[in-house]
Amino acid sequence: MRKGFFLVCGVAVMASLPTAGGKAQAATTAWTASACGAEPTMPSMDVSSVEHYNASVDKATAYEKAARAYNSCVARTANKEETAISNEAREKIAHIHEGSAAVQKRIAANFSRMTATLKTGSSKFGGASH
Template identity: 60%
Template sequence: MVRKGFLLASIGGLLAVVVCAPAHAAERSWLPASCGTEPTAPTVDVSSVEKYNASVDKVSAYEKAARTYNACVSKTALKDETAISNEAREKIAYIHEGSTAVQQRIGANFTQLTTALKAGGAKLQKAAH
């Protein structure tokens, strides 16, 4: 008995997982150590019904292992990305607070200097009359 429907459904499911990855992902080197080794896709042999059925079993096993591995990678990536994002947010807040403090000091200095110049100009103008 040939399990064609199962194989096609399995391949369709795997394609959904693979298609989401960017084309340049192979050029990247980040992989989480905690997920183990990425499963290797099996070779499909369609030279006989027996070998085809054995291939279906291999693809099924691969699909399970690949989905488990992919879930681990996704979970670990999200954790790492969140940590990086939080760290960046903290650094940005620190820089923003410093920048805002400088702007407030300079603004206060401008206000004080303008007030002093106006008062001094008014005093000098009054003295000149």
Template identity: 60%
Template sequence: MLQKGFLLASIGGLVAMVACVPAHAAERAWVPSTCGAEPQAPVVDVSSVEKYNVSVDKVSAYEKTARAYNACVSRVAVKEETAISNEARDKIAYIHDGSTAVQQRIGANFTQLTTALKAGGAKLQKAAH
């Protein structure tokens, strides 16, 4: 009577896939421009066996397009996140290298100044005796 027995298992898999997304992610507006429009979930009509079976077909079609769209979004997101991460890593290294160079110069200056003061003090102390 109900043609599509796999419906619950399919929906369960899709729900598990979506459940991994943090709740606040839905509030953000980023979407990739290369994946097309997000497919819209169909309305399920269970008022008769025939309408239920049509709904099962619509849900199955939606599941295919939603999974493909999700895979595209994930692929693009990883690519963009990696680019941002690499850029951040490069900027951090640039700042770190600059900071290290300043610390080394100042350290060298302190060493030089301390050496000059010790030598000068010893010279002046020797001259005073």
């Protein structure tokens, strides 16, 4: 019976693990980690007798091992893809930011030159205009 208790605890832990990416997507656009193979299928459980119960515990233990390995592969694959997307986005944002900063710098320099020119003109004319 102890073996069954540990199995139940293991299944509860697996159920509480976060999904890769954190957000659920619509079923029609669900991301998959094709490099990880097929997701293991949960076996049917039969507890109608001691023999069937023991066989079910063995099947559940095998499933738990396969599901943990699959889940680990999915998490690694998702993390790798998310990092690549994040890095690409960071590069695009940096490019946009550099362009925007250059425009702001040019405009600020133009304002400084205009102000200096007008200040010089104002001094030249004794502040009589405008």
